[in-house]
Amino acid sequence: KAGVTQTPRYLIKTRGQQVTLSCSPISGHRSVSWYQQTPGQGLQFLFEYFSETQRNKGNFPGRFSGRQFSNSRSEMNVSTLELGDSALYLCASSLEQAYNEQFFGPGTRLTVL
Amino acid sequence: AQSVTQPDIHITVSEGASLELRCNYSYGATPYLFWYVQSPGQGLQLLLKYFSGDTLVQGIKGFEAEFKRSQSSFNLRKPSVHWSDAAEYFCAVAPIGGNKLVFGAGTILRVKS
Numbered sequence: 001k002a003g004v005t006q007t008p009r010y011l012i013k014t015r016g017q018q019v020t021l022s023c024s025p026i027s028g029h030r031s032v033s034w035y036q037q038t039p040g041q042g043l044q045f046l047f048e049y050f051s052e053t054q055r056n057k058g059n060f061p062g063r064f065s066g067r068q069f070s071n072s073r074s075e076m077n078v079s080t081l082e083l084g085d086s087a088l089y090l091c092a093s094s095l096e097q098a099y100n101e102q103f104f105g106p107g108t109r110l111t112v113l
Numbered sequence: 114a115q116s117v118t119q120p121d122i123h124i125t126v127s128e129g130a131s132l133e134l135r136c137n138y139s140y141g142a143t144p145y146l147f148w149y150v151q152s153p154g155q156g157l158q159l160l161l162k163y164f165s166g167d168t169l170v171q172g173i174k175g176f177e178a179e180f181k182r183s184q185s186s187f188n189l190r191k192p193s194v195h196w197s198d199a200a201e202y203f204c205a206v207a208p209i210g211g212n213k214l215v216f217g218a219g220t221i222l223r224v225k226s
Contacts, residue, residue, distance in 0.1 A: 031212055033212055035214070042218050042219065043214075043219075056211065094212060102159075102212065104156035106156045
């Protein structure tokens with residue numbers, strides 16, 4: 001079974017631009033969560049989508065948004081990029097069951113110049 | 114608010130020596146508990162998880178962890194470390210029925226030969 005895939009793996013943007021990251025979950029997984037990883041703040045939860053609906057949201061500004069499609073693939077968008085948005089963005093997928101085991105993708109490394 | 118503390122930022126052990134990584138959590142009720150490992154430039158891989166039942170859980174790669182409710186701890190152990198275990202280890206909690214993982218700051222493990 002293929003794992004979680006994220007595209008692109010690396011991105012370089014400049015301040016003020018916007019960016020879209022993509023995540024394809026494991027086949028059959030309906031929940032997709034996004035996390036931001038930085039050296040200063042560590043791993044922080046961004047949001048979770050299930051059945052095309054945002055089910056949980058972390059404490060990030062409105063510049064961070066996401067969506068999920070009917071095939072469970074998810075995208076996250078960051079508008080008006082700031083230098084502090086440079087991070088590894090990780091996507092995780094899981095089945096809809098009580099055990100919440102999440103499987104992580106390799107991440108997208110975003111650098112904002 | 115829930116939080117996870119990993120008191121050791123770096124740990125260095127000799128190959129073949131035993132390992133214990135500490136994790137304490139603060140949560141209103143016993144959450145789901147996880148240990149993940151991350152190699153440089155990679156996503157997170159689940160080592161083991163605790164949901165309920167036996168407080169000593171076995172994971173992959175020879176790791177085990179013990180849940181101690183009285184101490185709000187979930188320490189990770191391995192009897193004999195291999196050079197390939199060098200990585201960063203994250204303890205995480207999630208509320209029962211929820212997919213929002215809260216991570217500790219991580220412990221970087223170095224293995225010396």
